[in-house]
Amino acid sequence: MTFSNRQPGVVLTDRTFTVPLDHDRPGGERIEVYGREVVAADKAAADLPWLVYLEGGPGCQARRLIGTQAWLERAVQDYRVLLLDQRGTGRSTVANRQTLPLRGGPREQADYLAHFRADAIVRDCELIRRELTGGAPWILLGQSFGGFCAVNYLSTAPEGLAAVLITGGLPSLDAGADDVYRAAYPRVERKVAAHYARYPQDVDRARAIAAHLAEHGPVTLNGGYRLSVEAFQSLGILLGIGDGSHRLHYLLENAFVRTPQGLALSDTFQEEAQAALSYAGRPLYAVLHEVIYAQAGRPTNWAAERVRAEFPQFDAGKALAGEAPLLFTGESIHPWMFDADPALAPLRETADLLATRTDWPAELYDPEVLARNEVPVAALVYHDDMYVDTAHSLATARAIKGLRTWVTDEYEHDGVRVDGPHVLDRLLALARGEL
Structure with missing residues (x-):
């Protein structure tokens, strides 16, 4: 009907x-x-x-x-x-x-x-x-x-x-998936630099949040998402849209509240971070994101994760150990996301099989x-x-x-x-x- x-x-x-x-x-x-x-x-x-x-x-x-x-x-x-x-x-x-x-x-x-x-x-x-x-x-x-x-x-x-x-x-x-991400990481770095130039106070805010997560371990958000340092960095996906820099800024400024146990990530921050990071409403975006580049027998093999190692400036541990600003990442899907996101966790093995698949069409x-x-x-x-x-x-x-x-x-x-x-x-x- x-x-x-x-x-x-x-x-x-x-x-x-x-x-x-x-x-x-x-x-x-x-x-x-x-x-x-x-x-x-x-x-x-x-x-x-x-x-x-x-x-x-x-x-x-x-x-x-x-x-x-x-x-x-x-x-x-x-x-x-x-x-x-x-x-x-x-x-x-x-x-x-x-x-x-x-x-x-x-x-x-x-x-x-x-x-x-x-x-x-x-x-x-x-x-x-x-x-x-x-x-x-x-x-x-x-x-x-x-x-x-x-x-x-x-x-x-x-x-x-x-x-x-x-x-x-x-x-x-x-271009294969590796080529796509080798071109992507430098663009992301430029977008992060532009964000920090617009909102210089966010340099310290981002470092403080990452340091909190590094010290206390991943935080399970109110909606079930497991927020690690790498997950926090992935909020940089916002920087690719018109109002994304402003949205990221407002998210960071509400990050902490003081509790009887000390500083904690605020409910406001947790709610907004969960909404930005969860793929519950579009799981295929995560599962298929890299295989859209797979052609003629070439597996993707978690290209974004592998290629990231070629750009050590994105290593949060190195940034926190020194004076460098924490770099956010962009539009990339990583294996750890299937452990962090309850909507993706049951699909981890399926995603692995797609990442290693070689029998793609011409x-x-x-x-x-x-x-x-x-x-x-x-x-x-x-x-x-x-x-x-x-x-x-x-x-x-x-x-x-x-x-x-x-x-x-x-x-x-x-x-x-x-x-x-x-x-x-x-x-x-x-x-x-x-x-």
Whole structure:
């Protein structure tokens, strides 16, 4: 049964699609993929072209917008929009610590999740497109990992695309996970330096919190998360978004309270740190984060953890033993997270199996097809993006025929969220050749 609801200015309609778990075995097991159709209320009956939105991630459901929030304000002027919950997320067939045991043990869970990467998401999109549009191509808007999916789409099924708009999501065509993190750690260090330049008082605050954790051992937060020094450092993931430096500052300033037993981490700090660190709402982000880079038999082997050893300035023990500021880390997933986070702990062995897996399909992107591309493509590349390497993105932009870039330092990684109507309008104009 299909339900429609009204919100200010728009009509929302639930859409559920059945797709093969393994697209190479179309007669095998099937799963559900959910999409939320959004159309302007005064155009609900109009014959509009479709725009499909792929959220960042991996493993994140489409953002739950209300009315014409963010970029939807611009999109619904011209399009019928599909906000897709990528397989395993949101209202699609869910994959998390609660449901994955239905598959069996860790080996069976890992085999199942191997079908949840960009190539499978794109093949889902193609089945859905043919059902919704009657075969007409649609426009794809891909944010971050959604842009990775878009480049796979351009490589494998360009006939399904009328245009592609990418925000902060042009991947390297050939970099492995090790290459990605060797490029990432220096960017993170720059972001931390910029944060401390903005809030110099946070140098001492961060050192004090890390020293407290080093002295007293990991603290189990009120929500069950085990906060170690390394976990505290990982709060630096906030520094990749527009207001993240300010959010981190306010988090640090409320860290301690004095109790009869001495200084302790405050309930306020614990609550906010738990919310920032826990992957309970998006476990696939952690489980699949590195394997989105695995191609042609190359395992990831916990690349971020291994590569971190090449950057000793991130060693908290060395920083606390000397005078150096404590460095936060960024968007990286580490094995210890599966011990720290109750939502991830049951998936530790599954994640290990995915990290060592070698039987990945062929390359995710086809440089020869991309070099012959005829689909209009416009990409917003964030200058010194903490999450996606700018040099990698620009190299890929040069490799895709006809792709037009907008390179800017106006935003961090979330421009489409903080200034969505302007961002989408400019990308559409670039794709149409109006700029």
